[in-house]
Amino acid sequence: MTGKRSPSTILASAGVAADPHRRAIVPPVQVSDTFQWDDPETRPEYDYSRTVNPNRDLLAAALAELEGAAGGAVVNSGQAAALLATLLLPADALVVAPHDCYGGTYRLLTGLAAQGKLEALFVDQKDDRAFAAAMARRPAMVWLETPSNPLLRLVDIAQRAAEAKAAGALVIADNTLPTPLRQQPLALGCDLVLHSTTKTLNGHADLFGGALLARDAALVEQLHWWANAGGLNGSAQDASQILRGLRTLPLRVDRQEASAQAIATWLAAQPGVREVHYPGLDSHPDRALAERQQAGPGFMIAFRASGDTAAFLKGLGLVTLASSLGGFATLICVPATMTHRGMPPEAQAEAGIHPDLLRLSVGLEEVGDLIADLERGFRAAG
Ligand SMILES: *Cc1c(COP(=O)(O)O)cnc(C)c1O
Secondary structure (H helix, E strand, C coil), rough: CCCCCHHHHHHHHCCCCCCCCCCCCCCCCCCCCCCCCCCCCCCCCCCCCCCCCHHHHHHHHHHHHHHCCCEEEEEHHHHHHHHHHHHCCCCCCEEEEECCHHHHHHHHHHHHCCCCCCEEHHHCCCCCHHHHHCCCCCCEEEEEEEECCCCCCCCHHHHHHHHHCCCEEEEEEEECCCHHHEEEEEEEECCCCEECCCCCCCCCCCCCEECCCCCHHHHHHHHHHHHCCCEEECCHHHHHHHHHHCCCHHHHHHHHHHHHHHHHHHHHHCCCEEEEECCCCCCCHHHHHHHHHCCCCCCEEEEEEECCCHHHHHHHCCCCEEECCCCCEEECCCCCCCCCCCCCCCCHHCCCCCCEEEEEECCCHHHHHHHHHHHHHHHHHH
8 A cells, every 4th residue: 555645745736737638737627517428328437517527526536535535525515515414314313413513514403303304412522421322322423523613622533433333323524624634534433524615625715615525435425326316516617716725725724723823822811811712722621632633723713802892803904704714814703693693592502602702713814913903903892
């Protein structure tokens, strides 16, 4: 076996000089909906772009190599990937998800549950007894998301995946926040890994995309079958753009993470800041697990500050109030009313999402300029 290729090499070389016809360096975008057949009996490699498309294939291959997957489906959004995961389930399946999962995951699972299509059980996956009780109910699927969004709590993937497998469940990890550069759920025992490529993987905040990758080839087949049957596959244009964005992923993540570490350290030293949640700080309860399980603490920070939150946000000039993450621009959001509004107040309270909790996605600006802007915000908040 040859060794694993480095992510930088995978991404800088994906599809380069692989065009046999025109010998283009950049893979051409195959926007055609359909492809010519030689004869009606012999289905060509590419026949109809809802089913299969060269640009999606290139992107899926690059993502699969980054995650150590056998392959996967490239779909229209992170939520399309989540919907695709639920299409794998048998009737009346029990899905066990984190109580502080991504708001869109909560909305999808509770919506399907309300229609009687599945049963959704949200548990604090850090709680050994609660997790064991959930596994005793023999779930069909266990959904992991670590670090959690927005609070950046970690669960031990290897441990929870082993327990879920012992209970007979299919294990899926939403790896959007850490990216495959910082965490490898399939190597830790998960069956499926989900990405919103809208976020860091594309990195340029200008499209929607998602991917669902599987460790085993049989599951990859099922993903392709359902993505085609459900019409969930993404466009060739988007796949091409996401691969373009991905080429600089290692540079972007290194820079964003280094800035986040500096900002989190600075925030923790501010007298008006009550809580800073960042896995790269000694104060983080899961610091040791982060060092073991992740190749770095990432670029997301959650914090609470005393003073008027609205005035703080108004006082910012460089950091923008918006609800995405992982892009080039630093964004701040109020999860309670923005990303997690699909979660009722009681569920938010239980998950620790306070109304004044702020989430920062650190981008590519000069870190000193970002700290100066946050300082301006704190001055405005009084
Ligand atoms: C954004 C996000 C999703 C959903 O992705 P979309 O591309 O917006 O549909 C799922 N999980 C996490 C952790 C996310 O941040």
